[in-house]
Amino acid sequence: MTIVGICRPMRSPWDQPMDRCLRFFPCLIDPARRSALCVKLVLVTVHLVYIGVLFLIDGDLIEKTKKEPMYTACYLLLFFVTLIQYFVTSISSPGYVLDAMMTVTERNVLYRKTSETSNLPVSSKNGSFVVAVEGTQAGKNISGNNTPTWSKLVADLYPMGTTIRTWTCSYCNVEQPPRSKHCHDCDKCVLQFDHHCVWLGNCIGQGNHCRFWWYLCEETALCLWTGILYISYLKDHIKSACYLILTNQTTYELVRRRRIPYLRGIPERVHPFSKGVSRNVYNFCCGSSSVYNMERLPTPQETEEKSRPYTCLDVVTCRCC
Numbered sequence: 001m002t003i004v005g006i007c008r009p010m011r012s013p014w015d016q017p018m019d020r021c022l023r024f025f026p027c028l029i030d031p032a033r034r035s036a037l038c039v040k041l042v043l044v045t046v047h048l049v050y051i052g053v054l055f056l057i058d059g060d061l062i063e064k065t066k067k068e069p070m071y072t073a074c075y076l077l078l079f080f081v082t083l084i085q086y087f088v089t090s091i092s093s094p095g096y097v098l099d100a101m102m103t104v105t106e107r108n109v110l111y112r113k114t115s116e117t118s119n120l121p122v123s124s125k126n127g128s129f130v131v132a133v134e135g136t137q138a139g140k141n142i143s144g145n146n147t148p149t150w151s152k153l154v155a156d157l158y159p160m161g162t163t164i165r166t167w168t169c170s171y172c173n174v175e176q177p178p179r180s181k182h183c184h185d186c187d188k189c190v191l192q193f194d195h196h197c198v199w200l201g202n203c204i205g206q207g208n209h210c211r212f213w214w215y216l217c218e219e220t221a222l223c224l225w226t227g228i229l230y231i232s233y234l235k236d237h238i239k240s241a242c243y244l245i246l247t248n249q250t251t252y253e254l255v256r257r258r259r260i261p262y263l264r265g266i267p268e269r270v271h272p273f274s275k276g277v278s279r280n281v282y283n284f285c286c287g288s289s290s291v292y293n294m295e296r297l298p299t300p301q302e303t304e305e306k307s308r309p310y311t312c313l314d315v316v317t318c319r320c321c
Contacts, residue, residue, distance in 0.1 A: 036201025040090065043199060044083065050226060051079060058233045075225060082218040086200070089215045094205030097174050097189035101150045108149065151175055247271040248280040262297055270307045272298045 055061060065072040093099065148156075154167055154175040168175055169189050171182045181193035183203050192206035204212045244254060249271060257263050266272055273295050274280060287293070298306065 036090075039199060039201060040087075043086070047079070047083065054226065054229055054233070058229070060233070060236065061229065075229075078218065078222050078225065082215070082222045085211065085215040085218055089208055089211040090200040090202050092202070092208040092211055094193075094203040094209075095191035095207035096186075096205075097169075097176055097180050097191055098172070100177075100191065101174060104150045104153065153177075245284050246277050246280055248274045248283075266303055267307050270303060272303065272306070274306075 061072070151164075154177050155162075155164070157177050158167055164175070167177075169182050171184075172187070172189060174189050176182075176189050177191065179192045180189050182189045183193065183196050185196045186203050188203075190203045190205040192209070194204040194209055194212075196203050197212070200212075202208070243249075244251065253260060253263065257268070263272070275283070
């Protein structure tokens, strides 16, 4: 009797749903593209969280929105434009050398087929195209009997005497025009290679350099605007919070001091439960939450001592601390 499947690896319950997901989204099979997708999701999530929290906690911003809706509308417009520019830049082609070479080859084949079936000159609509070349000419019109190949086009861009090994990529074996470079992340040669942006999951080159800088400008403006809104909120609310911690008070004791029986006979500037700034901060930040601390009211003598004005000696001895 033979036992089948003993050595067969056990499949996880998640394998079948993952296989279906990969079948519908083939791009997830590539680890590099899957990693880039995760980075994009994280970046979008961070944007949504920061802006969502701002609208949730800042009641003043909501009131300002009701009074001046255009202010918030401009802010949200910048937010959506930034995200759209991000995705447009991430999917835009940086200008791959291989695509340019294939374009030249396809146009050459199209021209030959057209010239064989017709004796008429080929117009720009059915085969001719312009390759921009810096120099004495504004460009070279690829038409007529002297249709150059990609290798000839690239060779004309280098000084005389340069060997073909100088401009041939050692990784993908493609003739590179000047300023091109092979990107190891994309595994392709890029025209006017600038860098490979991890956050975009895409190379920055001739085809999307302008879009990339527009995205940077919009992202910078959005970050500065969001930072100003957060600073304004903290400036309006952190003062009272710090004051309560430094003096060991609760919000209820600060707001309803005159209505609380155990605080009625104590002067306004005296904080009966304060143990000094340093100890107040330490107890608030480092105190054990599992210990129930019952605080007693100060005696009249202690209250009088706390209400005594500070002297130079008190400052030297750190009485307030």
